[in-house]
Amino acid sequence: MAGIYIHIPFCRKRCHYCDFFKSTDLTQKARLLAGLKNELESRAPELNSEEINTIYLGGGTPSVLLMDELKDLLSTIRQNYKVSIDAEITMEANPDDLSQAILSAIHGIGFNRLSMGIQSFAESDLKLMNRRHGVMQAIQSVKWAKKAGFSNISIDLIYGLPNQTLEEWERNVGIAVELDIQHISAYNLTYHEGTVFYDQLKKGVLKELPDELSLQQFEVLIRILKEAGFEHYEISNFCKPGLYSQHNSSYWKSKKYLGIGPSAHSFDINSRRWNVSSIAKYLQGLENNEPYFETEILSEQDSYNDYIITGLRTIWGISEEFIKTEFSAQYFIHFQKVSKKYVQSGHVIYSSGKLTLSQDGLFISDKIMADFMVVESC
Numbered sequence: 001m002a003g004i005y006i007h008i009p010f011c012r013k014r015c016h017y018c019d020f021f022k023s024t025d026l027t028q029k030a031r032l033l034a035g036l037k038n039e040l041e042s043r044a045p046e047l048n049s050e051e052i053n054t055i056y057l058g059g060g061t062p063s064v065l066l067m068d069e070l071k072d073l074l075s076t077i078r079q080n081y082k083v084s085i086d087a088e089i090t091m092e093a094n095p096d097d098l099s100q101a102i103l104s105a106i107h108g109i110g111f112n113r114l115s116m117g118i119q120s121f122a123e124s125d126l127k128l129m130n131r132r133h134g135v136m137q138a139i140q141s142v143k144w145a146k147k148a149g150f151s152n153i154s155i156d157l158i159y160g161l162p163n164q165t166l167e168e169w170e171r172n173v174g175i176a177v178e179l180d181i182q183h184i185s186a187y188n189l190t191y192h193e194g195t196v197f198y199d200q201l202k203k204g205v206l207k208e209l210p211d212e213l214s215l216q217q218f219e220v221l222i223r224i225l226k227e228a229g230f231e232h233y234e235i236s237n238f239c240k241p242g243l244y245s246q247h248n249s250s251y252w253k254s255k256k257y258l259g260i261g262p263s264a265h266s267f268d269i270n271s272r273r274w275n276v277s278s279i280a281k282y283l284q285g286l287e288n289n290e291p292y293f294e295t296e297i298l299s300e301q302d303s304y305n306d307y308i309i310t311g312l313r314t315i316w317g318i319s320e321e322f323i324k325t326e327f328s329a330q331y332f333i334h335f336q337k338v339s340k341k342y343v344q345s346g347h348v349i350y351s352s353g354k355l356t357l358s359q360d361g362l363f364i365s366d367k368i369m370a371d372f373m374v375v376e377s378c
């Protein structure tokens with residue numbers, strides 16, 4: 001079982017909070033697509049004994065691609081990899097690129113899951129974030145997607161925005177629930193260096209929301225979505241029963257994945273690899289058979305820490321038995337010591353050999369993960 005992620009590094013406009021690798025210069029699109037095909041073909045041997053269960057087109061903005069370009073990418077994957085018949089095939093899309101006809105075509109060529117970057121249902125938030133779409137466009141796009149045949153739709157929302165009140169956030173979550181979709185990813189705003197929001201924060205143009213208010217927004221999110229029948233299966237992810245993002249779940253369950261395109265990361269259990277975050281260097285590398293990526297062989301400590309960070313984020317948690325059998329004794333001793341502390345404080349729940357975060361633990365998840373991790377040889 002393995003997954004393929006393809007990074008489409010183009011956006012029509014830069015959102016003010018976003019630090020993903022992207023370019024607003026689309027002139028290199030055709031050359032980049034040829035590069036992605038080249039990388040897909042040349043790396044097929046890495047997964048030749050694996051069945052591909054998930055394909056994810058992310059970015060950037062995959063919906064800037066034309067239908068023939070999307071079709072071509074999917075056929076390149078099908079020609080070079082063993083894609084399972086019921087594979088989850090997701091495409092990220094921005095509401096302003098969509099219409100009924102486009103969504104029907106996207107569904108028709110084989111995408112069976114749609115992840116829409118909506119972020120907020122308040123016009124003022126969308127303007128502040130420099131998003132291109134409006135609220136009505138977002139709502140209409142979800143309706144069109146359903147009509148086009150998508151029965152697995154996810155939307156992204158952001159909370160903790162400057163000046164966002166609890167009531168405004170509650171209204172956002174309420175609208176998302178009314179849309180009757182299957183999956184919601186909700187992230188607390190982070191001010192990443194290099195973004196417009198970061199500069200505005202430093203200049204005092206924007207003011208960070210107090211931590212207590214962001215936490216209250218997180219609580220409201222969990223309460224409303226649970227009442228509406230969503231499972232809270234990962235710190236920032238909620239789904240209708242069983243409709244987990246299979247692709248993202250494979251990251252959290254440490255399954256193999258291939259990352260294609262500039263800045264994309266790959267993981268094969270023993271090593272991590274990341275492609276260069278530059279379209280020019282990526283293409284130059286591929287076209288001239290020069291390196292365009294770096295690789296890191298994972299040490300035991302890296303693997304232990306990865307297992308902790310990914311496992312603790314989810315309802316599947318960390319297996320005590322796995323830590324005992326897969327890692328040296330000193331990791332198990334450290335793990336037991338930290339587990340005891342957090343089980344006693346009620347931030348972590350121990351049940352049937354698995355450790356998961358409790359509701360209180362979710363609010364201090366960063367600290368708990370940091371404590372479980374090993375930063376020096378133990």
Ligand code: SF4
Nearest residue numbers: 011014015018059060
């Ligand atoms: S949030 Fe999405 S659309 Fe906006 S700049 Fe980032 S990748 Fe592009």
